[in-house]
Amino acid sequence: xxxxxxxxxxxxxxxxxxxxxxxxxxxxxxxxxxxxxxxxxxxxxxxxxxxxxxxxxxxxxxxxxxxxxxxxxxxxxxxxxxxxxxxxxxxxxxxxxxxxxxxxxxxxxxxxxxxxxxxxxxxxxxxxxxxxxxxxxxxxxxxxxxxxxxxxxxxxxxxxxxxxxxxxxxxxxxxxxxxxxxxxxxxxxxxxxxxxxxxxxxxxxxxxxxxxxxxxxxxxxxxxxxxxxxxxxxxxxxxxxxxxxxxxxxxxxxxxxxxxxxxxxxxxxxxxxxxxxxxxxxxxxxxxxxxxxxxxxxxxxxxxxxxxxxxxxxxxxxxxxxxxxxxxxxxxxxxxxxxxxxxxxxxxxxxxxxxxxxxxxxxxxxxxxxxx
Numbered sequence: 232x233x234x235x236x237x238x239x240x241x242x243x244x245x246x247x248x249x250x251x252x253x254x255x256x257x258x259x260x261x262x263x264x265x266x267x268x269x270x271x272x273x274x275x276x277x278x279x280x281x282x283x284x285x286x287x288x289x290x291x292x293x294x295x296x297x298x299x300x301x302x303x304x305x306x307x308x309x310x311x312x313x314x315x316x317x318x319x320x321x322x323x324x325x326x327x328x329x330x331x332x333x334x335x336x337x338x339x340x341x342x343x344x345x346x347x348x349x350x351x352x353x354x355x356x357x358x359x360x361x362x363x364x365x366x367x368x369x370x371x372x373x374x375x376x377x378x379x380x381x382x383x384x385x386x387x388x389x390x391x392x393x394x395x396x397x398x399x400x401x402x403x404x405x406x407x408x409x410x411x412x413x414x415x416x417x418x419x420x421x422x423x424x425x426x427x428x429x430x431x432x433x434x435x436x437x438x439x440x441x442x443x444x445x446x447x448x449x450x451x452x453x454x455x456x457x458x459x460x461x462x463x464x465x466x467x468x469x470x471x472x473x474x475x476x477x478x479x480x481x482x483x484x485x486x487x488x489x490x491x492x493x494x495x496x497x498x499x500x501x502x503x504x505x506x507x508x509x510x511x512x513x514x515x516x517x518x519x520x521x522x523x524x525x526x527x528x529x530x531x532x533x534x535x536x537x538x539x540x541x542x543x544x545x546x547x548x549x550x551x552x553x554x555x556x557x558x559x560x561x562x563x564x565x566x567x568x569x570x571x572x573x574x575x576x577x578x579x580x581x582x583x584x585x586x587x588x589x590x591x592x593x594x595x596x597x598x599x600x601x602x603x
Contacts, residue, residue, distance in 0.1 A: 232556040233263045235299025237292045238270035241306045243514035245273025245537035246544065248303040248324065253545040253552070255284035262556045263287065267295045274541040296320075301560075303552060305544065306531055307334055318342040319578070321560050323552060325349055325364075328575055329476045329589035330503035335576070342579045344560055348548065350473055350583060351573035358473060359569070360551070362409050363543035365498075367533040369413025369469065372496045373402070373421065375532070376465040379494045379518055379525050386525055387492030389464045392422030399423050403459050405451065405480050405505060406469035407434045410498050412442075414467050419443045426459060456480055461488050468497040468505040475585035476503040483507050483521070491523035500528040565601050574600075 234257055236249045247270050249257075254264040264286040268278055278288045289295050296302065296315035304324035308316065310333075316322065318341065326347040328335045338345050348360035358365075373391075380386035380400065393399035402418040404411045407429030418425045419442060427442070428451035429435050435448040442448075449455055460466060460481065466489075470477050477499040486508065497509040504510070508521050511530040518527050533540035551570055554563045564571040575583040580595040587594035 233300045235295040235302050236266045237295045238267040244534045246305040246534050246541045247271045247274050248305050250545045251280040251284040253549045254286040258285040265289050274537040313337040316341040316343050327501045328586045338576045339579045345576040346573040347575045353569050360547050363547045364533045365409040366413050367540050368498050369410040370417045371532045372414045372467045372498050373417040376494050376496045386494050400464040403463040403466045407438050411469035415446050419446050465494045468499050470499050470505040476589050477505040479507040481506040486522040486524050489524050494525045496527045501530040
């Protein structure tokens, strides 16, 4: 198969979909890998690094899309890429369709095969291609939140770890999945006083056992959230419904209950956000303020640490990419139920229920596209 790796062109996105080592593995299986010139530079990989491992370098993004049967990306295609996508071309990337109708419409029109990292699902209900970036984003949520709690950034002027004689800052985390767990570990490690909420009692029991003593668990409901936001300095939205829009747990009206300078970090923003007032921001302009509350809503948080993120992402995606390249997307998805759940759009038809429900568009059974 011919695999194309274009340069990411989303604002301040420095990750790349494949490391030179990943390119070598695909080549070992007999596949051809084309990488757009300078695509890996932001993550610390030069064109020479890719060439050394057998990849071929193409000058332009147009060249990559034109040659490739499978496109591997990190983030969803943006508007200027739509016209480059060919019918029946396999796109293997993060899409987050449920929060982006124009992208969904464009991919339907392109009649490409859209296989989304974020909905590939293992039998134990884990999301193996979302986990590495969720781990990065969860840890970064605290790192960034701590920075924007500083007074020059319009925060409350609170040091999360406190100092002798001064209590530590208080961190509230909504959601006890991968993002929430990693955020809790990071915040606890800084010495903060942490509360983590979830609607699953079995999950809360696990978190209670594995997290440090300065993390307390609490059942998530509207009243508990409303009470907690009054005195917490940093609030992290870490809610995920795979392939579907995130629910709003904090409404605009609830901002009035928060102290001036409270910081909100909505990690769920690329799925629509779990904080009503959040809208996607960029690393260039990461925050905005509503009712004296600082909102940090960068949709590609792991892009700020591209080396770590690129290596972690390739570690997770490469086995699936090899499988797709070796067998073709149809046979690979027939053989692997986890990969099959990654299919979102095929030949202009939505085949993932969460996406069709988000836009009240017709749903088509994915199995009808996989039959021999």
